[in-house]
Amino acid sequence: MTAAAAAKNQPTPRSMVEVRHISKTYPGGVEALNDISIDFAEGQLTSLLGPSGCGKTTLLKIIAGLIPASSGEVMVDGRVVTGPGPERAFVFQDFALMPWANVMRNVAFGLELKGVARSEREAVAEKYIASVGLKGFEKAYPHELSGGMRQRAGLARALAVNAKVLLMDEPFSAVDEQTRRKFQEDLLELIARERKTFLFVTHSIEEAVYVSDRIIILSHRPSQVSSIVEPAIVRGGGPDRIRRDPAYLDTVESIWQSLKRYLD
Amino acid sequence: MTIGKFRLPIMSSLLIWAIVWEIAGRTGASFIIPPLSRIFARIIEIVPTAAFGDALWITGKAFILGNIIAIGIGVPLGVLMGRSILADRIFLPWVNMFLSAPLSALVPVIMVVFGAGQTTIVLTVVLFAIWIVVLDARAGVRNITPSLVEMARSFGANRFQAFSKIFIWAALPEILAGVRLGLIRAVKGVVIGQLLVSIVGFGRLFEIYSSRFLMEHFWALLFVLFAFAFAINEMLAWLERRFEYFAASRN
Numbered sequence: 001m002t003a004a005a006a007a008k009n010q011p012t013p014r015s016m017v018e019v020r021h022i023s024k025t026y027p028g029g030v031e032a033l034n035d036i037s038i039d040f041a042e043g044q045l046t047s048l049l050g051p052s053g054c055g056k057t058t059l060l061k062i063i064a065g066l067i068p069a070s071s072g073e074v075m076v077d078g079r080v081v082t083g084p085g086p087e088r089a090f091v092f093q094d095f096a097l098m099p100w101a102n103v104m105r106n107v108a109f110g111l112e113l114k115g116v117a118r119s120e121r122e123a124v125a126e127k128y129i130a131s132v133g134l135k136g137f138e139k140a141y142p143h144e145l146s147g148g149m150r151q152r153a154g155l156a157r158a159l160a161v162n163a164k165v166l167l168m169d170e171p172f173s174a175v176d177e178q179t180r181r182k183f184q185e186d187l188l189e190l191i192a193r194e195r196k197t198f199l200f201v202t203h204s205i206e207e208a209v210y211v212s213d214r215i216i217i218l219s220h221r222p223s224q225v226s227s228i229v230e231p232a233i234v235r236g237g238g239p240d241r242i243r244r245d246p247a248y249l250d251t252v253e254s255i256w257q258s259l260k261r262y263l264d
Numbered sequence: 265m266t267i268g269k270f271r272l273p274i275m276s277s278l279l280i281w282a283i284v285w286e287i288a289g290r291t292g293a294s295f296i297i298p299p300l301s302r303i304f305a306r307i308i309e310i311v312p313t314a315a316f317g318d319a320l321w322i323t324g325k326a327f328i329l330g331n332i333i334a335i336g337i338g339v340p341l342g343v344l345m346g347r348s349i350l351a352d353r354i355f356l357p358w359v360n361m362f363l364s365a366p367l368s369a370l371v372p373v374i375m376v377v378f379g380a381g382q383t384t385i386v387l388t389v390v391l392f393a394i395w396i397v398v399l400d401a402r403a404g405v406r407n408i409t410p411s412l413v414e415m416a417r418s419f420g421a422n423r424f425q426a427f428s429k430i431f432i433w434a435a436l437p438e439i440l441a442g443v444r445l446g447l448i449r450a451v452k453g454v455v456i457g458q459l460l461v462s463i464v465g466f467g468r469l470f471e472i473y474s475s476r477f478l479m480e481h482f483w484a485l486l487f488v489l490f491a492f493a494f495a496i497n498e499m500l501a502w503l504e505r506r507f508e509y510f511a512a513s514r515n
Contacts, residue, residue, distance in 0.1 A: 066414050084418045096415035100433045110419040113429075161419065 016042040016165060016197040017063060022072035023222075024058055032058045034222035035072070040165075045191055045198035047208040049255070050218030050226070051262040056201045057093075057169050059223070063199065064090050064167050077164060086114075089158035091168040095150045097142040103129060103153050104138040110161035121160075128156040131193075133186065148179035155190075165197045172207065184211055185239045205259070209233070209251045210242060217255065220262045229255060298480045306484040315469065323465040326382060327454045330389025334446055338394045339439055342401025343431050352402070363395040367453075371460045382464065385457035392453030393446035400442025404435025437507050444500035451493045 017040035024033040032055035040046045048056040061067045063074050065083040074081040076088060084090075089110065097106045104122060105112070107129055111121035129138055132152040142150055151171055158166055172180045188211060191198060202208050208215045209231050219226040231251045233242055242248055266272065282300055289299030310316050345352045345359075371388050378384045408431065416430045432439070458467025466485065473482040 061414075064418055066418060084420060086420060088418070090415070090418040092411045092415060094409065094411050096409070096411040098412065098430070098433065100436070113416075113419050113421050113425055157419075 013041040013043055015039040016077060017199065018075040019059070019063065020073050020075070022059065022062060022069045022074065024055065024062065024067075025070045031222035033062075033069075034224055036218075036223065036225060037072075038216055038225060040197060040199055041214070042197050043195055044213040045200055045211055046214045046216060047200045047202055047212040048216050048218060049202060049205065049208045049259075050223060051220055051259060052203055054218045054221055054262075055223040056203075056218055059218075060167050060169050060199060060201050064088055066090070086161065087163055088165045088167055089161050089163035091151075091154050091158045091166065091171045093170040093173055095142070095147075095154045095174070097150055097153055097157075099142050102139050102141050103134060103145070106142070106153055107156045107160055110157060114161075124160050125156070128160045129153075131159070131190070132156045146179070148175045148183055151175055151183070159190075159194065163196070165199065168198065168200045170201050170203065173203070180207075181239075187211055188235065188239075205252050205255050209248055209255065215255065217258060227258060295477065296479055298483065302480050303483045303487065306480045307487060310481060310484050311488065319465045319469050322382070323454055323458065326385040326389055326457070326465070327450060330386045330453065331393055331447060331450050333386070334390045334393035334397055334450065335443060337390075338397030338442070338446070339401045339432070340427075342398040342403075342439075342442070343405050343427060343435065345398065346402040346405025346435070347431070355398075359395050359398050362391075363399060367391055368456050368460070371457055375461060380461045380463060384461055385454060385464065388457030388460075389450045389453040392456075393450040396449060397439075397442045397446040400438045400445070401435060404438025404442075405431050407438065408434040437504065440500065440504045440507060444497060444504065447496050447500060448493060451489070451496070455489065 019036055019038045019040075022033055022036045023031075025031050036059065048059060050056050058067065062069045063076070063081065065074075065081045065085060065088070076085070079085075098109065101109070104125055108116075108121040108125035111124060116124075126138065129135060132155050134149060134152050134156065137145065137149065137153075142153070145153070151174070155171070158168075172183055175183060184207060191211075200208070200211065209229075212231060215229040215231065217226045217229065218224070229251060232247050233245055233251070234247075235242060285297070285300045289297050289302070341351075341355065345355055367388075370391060371384070374387050374391070375384050378387060412430060412434055413426070416426045421429065455466060455470075458465045459470060461467060466489065469485055470482065472478075473485065
């Protein structure tokens with residue numbers, strides 16, 4: 001049994017992130033979110049899934065404190081969010097690596113901003129660079145890396161600040177299909193190892209079902225919670241077993257059926 | 265261009281013009297055009313003299329100081345304008361106006377306020393160089409990938425950290441282009457300043473040579489200045505090319 005599967009047998013974990021009646025209307029009158037309330041359990045990976053342009057990323061950025069909500073509030077670890085904070089770390093869709101800095105400096109950047117001494121932050125960065133599989137690329141620059149490797153660096157940077165909550169905004173969408181599969185498998189291992197709360201935005205149903213403990217399906221804009229799915233997948237047997245698990249295939253199919261009506 | 269199988273270097277047309285100049289000079293058509301060979305001989309004669317050394321020293325000082333001020337104020341101002349709509353509204357009309365204004369006409373005004381001396385020349389250099397530096401830094405900052413700004417914020421960067429660790433670096437290719445153009449304008453600024461003040465540096469030498477009809481000296485000095493301006497431009501262009509890769513990989 002992996003840690004993720006073991007966690008499911010325990011009594012309901014407490015909420016790490018609580019979203020309370022969040023609405024967001026952009027200047028110009030575009031209503032992105034309409035009165036959304038969700039709890040995100042500690043130590044789980046929860047996906048936000050929905051039709052494109054449904055406001056998943058907007059919700060994630062509100063939780064990150066990067067954009068303000070029009071109304072409602074977000075609590076992270078019991079405290080109301082007023083801006084970015086050290087208990088949350090963000091993984092960006094386009095990696096957001098500094099092209100003038102090497103992998104080591106990019107990964108250590110969160111610690112650099114906090115004023116951690118160079119030798120100390122580089123020791124931490126080195127550990128996470130190795131844990132995402134980039135060992136040996138510490139001195140490489142982002143333009144020398146493939147898309148998948150860049151996102152590994154982005155992930156290592158988010159892990160290095162040791163936040164309780166990891167917010168991932170379509171982290172694999174700019175990565176090619178084969179790299180993505182490998183990356184998803186590595187992510188599952190990492191989740192089992194890191195014991196953090198992951199919030200994961202994706203537009204891929206397969207990806208959501210493959211990596212998530214819980215999937216929140218959002219409706220068309222202005223978004224509301226359409227339904228919540230908890231894939232009953234046994235994660236012990238390795239990636240090939242999961243992808244051929246009837247429960248996996250059924251969940252993908254049923255989510256597809258429920259999302260289909262938003263496509264017109 | 266090729267002649268037969270021989271590939272001509274890009275600057276080879278200069279050789280033809282040099283020959284034309286030499287011939288025109290030797291016919292004695294006009295005292296304004298002395299033969300080119302004699303101008304070059306004069307360069308070798310003038311450059312080691314104390315008068316030239318003094319002029320170079322004083323001009324170099326004004327040029328470097330003026331550029332330090334122009335870059336030191338211009339880059340932060342440009343970054344600020346790129347980030348703040350309010351600052352942009354306040355300063356942009358002025359920057360655009362001064363960018364295209366006939367700045368030489370303002371030098372006498374500076375001279376009235378600061379006197380006919382080194383201060384006036386330094387300020388003239390600043391006046392010529394700063395506007396393009398501001399405008400390019402502004403353009404560079406406006407081109408920054410939004411996610412890089414969000415990244416800095418989400419990892420807790422304060423304003424100073426965002427400025428010194430993200431904005432300056434992300435805008436570096438544009439800032440360097442602005443600095444290069446600023447330096448070229450500064451060459452104009454320092455020469456115009458000295459010509460109008462006319463008692464210091466190369467301006468004084470120009471004044472002496474032209475008033476005494478020493479055309480060979482005059483041309484020699486001009487060629488040296490051309491070479492300086494060209495060298496500065498090439499140096500900065502080389503520096504820009506070194507940073508080009510990340511301008512392309514930014515998005």
